[in-house]
Amino acid sequence: MGDAHRHLIRSRQTAVVYEDCVSNFLAFRSTGKVPAEGPFLRAEADEFLFLNSLVWQQKTLDQHRQALNKVLCIELPRYRASVPTFVRSRAYTNDEINLIVSQMSQRHALSARLISATGMRAFELLSLSDVDKCSPSPDRPWRSDLFSGLTNFVRCTTVGKGGLARSVAIPKVMYEEINQLRFVWPTIVSDRRKSYTPTFDLAAGQALSLAFTRASQKALGFSFGIHGLRHSYVQRRLNELQGQGFTFLESLEVCAQEVGHFRKDITLHYTTVRG
Template identity: 40%
Template sequence: MIRHQTEKNALSTVVAFSAGLRAHELATIRRANEIQPSPHRQWDSRRFNGQDNVQKYIVIGKGGLRREVALAKNLAEMLEFRRLEVPNKVVDREIFYNQYYDIGFGQAFSQSFTNASKTALGFSHGAHGLRHSYAKSRTKILCKLGLSFEEAQKVLSQELGHFRPDITLAYYR
């Protein structure tokens, strides 16, 4: 699919898949040394277990929750290549964001993904399907590391920014 997208949307597809991001969260990605995760949450130390050689970033999700995400170092290098010298003020779905990287996000990215998927595969489950794929992949990894399914769901719910393990069950449809 990424062969059917612009360079910046293709990078967004890989980042969203690799970190389980929502389309709008791509606009909010920041270096972990620039902003802190939400302090009012108790973060599980097992987040990102099994992911080696990663760079941490912070995204802002639903309700303003700031959470860490992990990107493979080579992917982080590609992202840093698209770093903006000055953040752009952007809007998506009537919400304003400060964007720090020249990558696709939000509605335009979602449409790009859908079009690329239809061209490449003949159908699309939408960009949110990348988040579902991340959830399934991470559950397998966490269980292989010895976590029970229930423990894996707890960890995954934090990686996805839900903090409610039961919500993650929807990602297996």
């Protein structure tokens, strides 16, 4: 895609996903021995989606449709995936989190505990900064009651999907730990083909995700991925907020903003309880 994403897509992370989708489409075309440089026919993209609707889940199918629509400037039909999508809980219990962390290095364990306490994504640790250095996105209707019920925390800022900057509440004791890890000089760190200049020298991104998965497999015999810590955060905060008198929908909206969704329907998926 080169620099095309700058004109088509606002989020660099979305551009990376779309680039992978387009690469899959080009690989599909190459099997038909058609010129790699085009022209690209709508019928080819349509056939690509139809055939893969038989083997992909809906989310993967929709991602490829969106990518092709954007890059080829067309509107392809939405196919229903033949492979069902199973929604299951990915939340870890506190005991499970402690067991996983015990199998990690001190550096990785600190980042895992930080994600568990704040609901951040693994890559968001790379943009974590003090609130006076980066303010929450001003174009969003932020609730005034975020982090209700939490005490002894330091408010910081991170940047998530789509460039959304939001506040996160870091326990004061944990903030004192990461405060010792500030970079003295600007340092460039790369993760998933994107460059960051982090404030803190924290394990983050894909490397952290892989380390967490290995530790979870070793400690528990299974892994829901480090994203499961966000599920745990949402479920814990829902219980805390409802215990303070918030309704379920109010609690869901607060949680949605705290984890950087702004859509209650997405956050609702995090509430599934393990059987």
